[in-house]
Amino acid sequence: MFSGIGGFDEGFRRAGFDIAWMCEREPFCRNVLARRFPDVPCFDDVTTLTDAPTVDALVGGFPCQDVSIAGKREGLGGDRTGLFWEVVRIAREVQPRWMVLENVPGLLRSNGGRDFHTVLSALAELGFRRAYRILDSRYFGVAQRRRRVFVVLRARRCGDGAKTVLFEPESGDRDTKAGEQARARVAATLKGRSHGTDINSPGCGGEDDDTDTLIPTLSASLGHHGHSSPRGDGNDPLVAFALRADPGGTGQGHNSTYPGGVRRLTPLECERLQGFPDGWTCLCGEGHRGSQSCTCHDTPRYKALGNAVTVPVAEWIARRLMAACAAPPKGGA
Numbered sequence: 585m586f587s588g589i590g591g592f593d594e595g596f597r598r599a600g601f602d603i604a605w606m607c608e609r610e611p612f613c614r615n616v617l618a619r620r621f622p623d624v625p626c627f628d629d630v631t632t633l634t635d636a637p638t639v640d641a642l643v644g645g646f647p648c649q650d651v652s653i654a655g656k657r658e659g660l661g662g663d664r665t666g667l668f669w670e671v672v673r674i675a676r677e678v679q680p681r682w683m684v685l686e687n688v689p690g691l692l693r694s695n696g697g698r699d700f701h702t703v704l705s706a707l708a709e710l711g712f713r714r715a716y717r718i719l720d721s722r723y724f725g726v727a728q729r730r731r732r733v734f735v736v737l738r739a740r741r742c743g744d745g746a747k748t749v750l751f752e753p754e755s756g757d758r759d760t761k762a763g764e765q766a767r768a769r770v771a772a773t774l775k776g777r778s779h780g781t782d783i784n785s786p787g788c789g790g791e792d793d794d795t796d797t798l799i800p801t802l803s804a805s806l807g808h809h810g811h812s813s814p815r816g817d818g819n820d821p822l823v824a825f826a827l828r829a830d831p832g833g834t835g836q837g838h839n840s841t842y843p844g845g846v847r848r849l850t851p852l853e854c855e856r857l858q859g860f861p862d863g864w865t866c867l868c869g870e871g872h873r874g875s876q877s878c879t880c881h882d883t884p885r886y887k888a889l890g891n892a893v894t895v896p897v898a899e900w901i902a903r904r905l906m907a908a909c910a911a912p913p914k915g916g917a
Contacts, residue, residue: 585630585644585671589616589865589888591858592643592684593624595898599906604639612884616865630670636678641905645686645732645893646671672706682909683707683737684901686893689718691733703735712737715746721859724896728857732893734901738908745908749901850875851885859895 587593587606597603607627608614617626627633646668675683692700707714714737721730736749849857852874855864863871863878865885870877 585642585674586646587613587617587626588645588892589613590620591860591893591895592645592898593621594860595893595895596641596643596902598899599902601641601902601906604637607633610888613888615867616888619867620864630667630674633674634677636674638678639680641682641684642675642678642680643684644671668703672710675710681739681742682905683712684905685735686732689731689733707737711740713740713744713746715750717750719897721894721897724859724894724900726857726859726894726896730894732897736901736905745911748908749904851878851882851889854886854889858889858892865889
């Protein structure tokens with residue numbers, strides 16, 4: 585569900601899953617899916633999706649616009665994030681053994697945490713055991729900080745096992761020592777909030793889902809930085825710090841910058857930051873060669889990549905889910 589350009593699908597395919605069907609309404613994304621998954625049927629709208637084939641795992645990243653810090657924070661009552669209820673409906677019809685859902689960390693805080701409680705409660709009522717965890721793409725081999733919350737669910741009729749997918753045994757049992765105040769002085773991220781005083785440097789506070797001072801994340805929000813796109817579409821959404829080469833250690837570096845000291849990331853670089861193969865979002869067939877060869881418009885590629893699930897993260901989850909499927913159930917469950 586909400587297949588986008590197939591980040592979840594590619595990750596699960598690499599882990600050995602067969603992709604039974606997809607669902608995506610954006611025309612550009614549908615064109616990418618048709619090119620990369622030519623034999624997989626694709627429904628065009630979750631709100632009209634009925635009689636979907638049965639699957640072992642139902643997967644999707646439902647829209648985050650209404651819970652992201654960049655949105656209006658309407659939560660599950662919003663037109664986009666409210667499509668979660670279509671996820672519930674489809675899951676009730678398909679009856680999968682597993683589900684994997686993805687969203688921004690803002691979902692955990694939406695409406696004071698009540699929206700996430702509603703999400704978990706609705707899924708529990710469908711008969712799923714669940715586990716959730718925030719995973720950061722930078723720990724999966726890509727060069728961007730991108731924190732997303734993943735929820736793994738397993739149907740009660742199939743036993744337990746959701747926790748074994750998201751949490752490694754070697755990470756410990758998370759018990760605290762007797763008398764210790766749990767999480768009292770947990771340090772925050774650069775822009776995060778801590779649970780105590782005198783922990784962070786002045787000015788830290790208010791965690792940002794989508795940006796980081798040091799490593800900018802890919803965003804679906806399109807902005808402008810004073811230069812138009814080479815494609816002529818008026819778009820220049822992503823910038824990177826300038827590279828400076830210093831051949832031979834002479835100290836006389838050759839500055840490879842644009843005016844202002846920054847340049848925008850190319851779609852090819854954004855594909856690599858999300859773990860896709862080179863040229864994944866190119867429809868002319870030349871995207872793997874770089875921007876000088878590709879004739880596709882940049883704007884839809886940037887938007888689609890900003891909304892995508894990072895492929896190596898999806899693959900990690902899929903491989904652990906596959907291992908959990910193969911493991912014998914405990915206690916005869």
